[in-house]
Amino acid sequence: MSFPALVILSTLTGLQGVAAITGTEVQLAEGDAHYRIDTATLAVVRILPDGPPVPLMSAVETAGVVGSLETSGASASWQWPGTGLAFLVRIEHEKLVLRVTSHDVTELDWPLASPAAAEWALPDGQGVILPAGHADLAGCRAGTGALSYPAWAYLTAEHSGAYALSDGLQAEICWPEDADGRVRLHYSFTPDAPALELALSAGPADPLAAARLYRERLQMRDGLVTFADKQPATAPIERLFGAPHAYVWGDGRSPAFLDDLGAAGIERILLAYEADGWDEALRPAYLAAADAAGWLAGPYESFANAQPSGEADTVTADWGDLFPAGCITGEDGARHTGFAGRGCELSSEALRRREGAPNVASRYAGHASAGARHVFLDVDAFGSFYADHHPDHPMDRVRDRQNRLERMRSAIDDHDLVLGSEHVGGWAHGVTHYSHGGNSVNLDAIWPLLRQRERFGGYWPEDRPRRYFQPAELTDAEAEALFSPARRLPLFEAVFHDAMISTDRWEFGQAKFPALAPRRFALALLYGTPTLWHLDRRELARIAPQLRAAETAFRAVHGTDAPAAMTGFEWVSDDRLVQRTSFANGLTVTANFSGEVRGGLEPDCVRAERDGESQIVCPPN
Incomplete structure (x- = not known):
């Protein structure tokens, strides 16, 4: 039968x-x-x-x-x-x-x-x-x-x-x-x-x-590389924990700014800057002072773009005779044009084969010798890969990915640098420490906004770009797409919270959208992700209380130890506007995004509970 x-x-x-x-x-x-x-x-x-x-x-x-x-x-x-x-x-x-x-x-x-x-x-x-x-x-x-x-x-x-x-x-x-x-x-x-x-x-x-x-x-597959695994490789990694992130511009790259920052009571912070526009004689002293204060300071870097030597619009795009010899070439023999029509996409294989300066090693060595403790490397960890059909440096997309992994790892292993990149993908989490943009959502909605320069600002003036310093308002639909708590989930944190630090895109600093600042303050505490800012001396004087509040609130809720794994997320209310996260160290964080008092929580406030103790933290006025 x-x-x-x-x-x-x-x-x-x-x-x-x-x-x-x-x-x-x-x-x-x-x-x-x-x-x-x-x-x-x-x-x-x-x-x-x-x-x-x-x-x-x-x-x-x-x-x-x-x-x-x-x-x-x-x-x-x-x-x-x-x-x-x-x-x-x-x-x-x-x-x-x-x-x-x-x-x-x-x-x-x-x-x-x-x-x-x-x-x-x-x-x-x-x-x-x-x-x-x-x-x-x-x-x-x-x-x-x-x-x-x-x-x-x-x-x-x-x-x-x-x-x-x-x-x-x-x-x-x-x-x-x-x-x-x-x-x-x-x-x-x-x-x-x-x-x-x-x-x-x-x-x-x-x-x-x-x-x-x-x-x-x-x-x-033994493929998860946590901070516990990364800790021995890079000495200043502990300075990331509990630190807000900031790009500094103009006189934000002066010793007086560092004095202002210390006077504001900032204990931990990551400071990033563009390599252009420096008085090179002042940079080592600036970096040494930031290091002595216990902060992480270092440059924006990019290995993705090449332009004619001596004519490049940024020092990061000047690779000597690698333009045009090192440009990615399509099957039709045409060079791949670079971002915003500038120069070309630089082949990672051509750069890998480059033995003399300028090359990856010389760039990292220059930053480290000047006193930088971290480097933000644009694009590399995002996950866009290319085939190159140039006969002198052919590669497929797998080779391109491997090249990027190797050169990111080199910053950590060979130069003792903390390394960050743009929208770090899971494939690159083991060779990076932080992600600018990882906490953002809905990338398809971001690009059209950034093209509206009247609303969001352009890249000028050079020492205070409007894109980063000009406040802006979002429509209800835009705010819904980008920052609605009810349609967001901490999916990246639930995998990588104990392996990566994620924050917002540099265009979306905490002060960019004033009407949404309280909501974003609470969301950062709920997820355990730091805030990001753009600073010079004038802006620091204006927002110093908010920056200090963001640092102290994060420290009060999450501490300054290496982040613990996120173990849970739940909607506490049917409308999904009261939410709770939990972490491997016993911490639970409850946030109220409803606009009304819920469960004793004022709007945009969070309740942190651990070891039988409870505290409520609210955004600064």
Whole structure:
């Protein structure tokens, strides 16, 4: 007598490594994990022990012909003859892991389960949650760059389905324009990226489901590099903890400014500056004074742009004869134009091969010898990679990523520098310490705003750019897209809080949007992320009480030790305007964004609780 495979498996749940085949359908079970996979269509369902099945992947449009289907323990493998695609699926720690390989150049377009009533949680910057069909969801996001790390999840009232790629380099995740459409994972197999590995999980409706899955996968591969791992490599790293961040301009690069900063009572701060416009004779003394005060001071640097030597509009773009010899070249032989039409995109491979100065080593050595204790390296950790077809320095996107990892690591290992970068992606967290822009969200909404120079200011005057010092107002829709607590999630912090310091983009300093400053103050304390400022002597005199309040409030809530892992996030109120985070050191932080008193909390105030003690912190007036 034969029985349906599902019945057989249900009686065996709790045993290790059970598999069954019915036609093209495979069922795997291990412990309480039970999955059903259609090997012809790639549809995947999680069978929960106490609830209805949870769909995770939908059927591809064109089913494959299944060959060589085999099972072993809690795993199965098969091929689609004639396509070059081979599949392996297995259960690991109750998660289903699918690995698809191809040694041919081909593509796989794979629809996810897309419940119309679902919300999608994705690490777009720090993290957002939006209902299916929301206009801000529509479009494709690259697994590196557009997503801070390649994981995402959907939530319904009853459950969540979470997805995590081991590598997002060749992947795009595409959301439709309406709630009835399918979310799709698109992967391009190439000789340098022949394998897709996707982990799936299902469970209760947890807003951090994607982050938990991704962090677990990192830890299983020994891929999570926390501050505890980084601490021995860089002496001044402890100065990051509890420190607000600031870019200094004009007379903010003078000894008098440092005196003002000390008089304001600032104990820890990261000071960043552009390399242009310095009196070189004064810079070492400035850096030495900042260092003696216990602060981190250092330059903005970029390895991404090259311009004609002697004509470059910034010293960071002058690479001697690497322009044009080191420019990235397309298949058509044309140079890649640089940011804002300036010069060219400098090939990381050309720079890697550069033996003499100026090169990466000479730039880092120059900063360190002048007394810098940190460097902010623009672009490198963001996640945009290039192929270069120049015959003298060819590279593919994998080589470009490796070059960037090596030169970021060099700042730490070879020059004892704290290193930050722009919108640091998860792939680069192990070779960086802080991220400017990591706490921002909705990058697609940011770029159109920044092009409106009348509202947000340009890059002049050089010693006090309006883009950074001119206050601005956002429309309700803009404020909703960028700073609404109800649609934000700490997905980046839930993976990397104990490994990275994240703050806002430099265009979005704490004083840029005065009407939103209290909300952003509370949000920073809720997530445990520092505030960012733009300063000269005049601005410091104006906002010194707010800067001091931001530092002391952060110190009171989170302390100045290395950050503890974020372990939880919840909406306390149905309107999602009262929120709570929790951390591995026992700290919980509750924030009220409702505009009215809730649970004894005034608007934009937070309550921090730890070891039986409670304190309330509110934004400065």
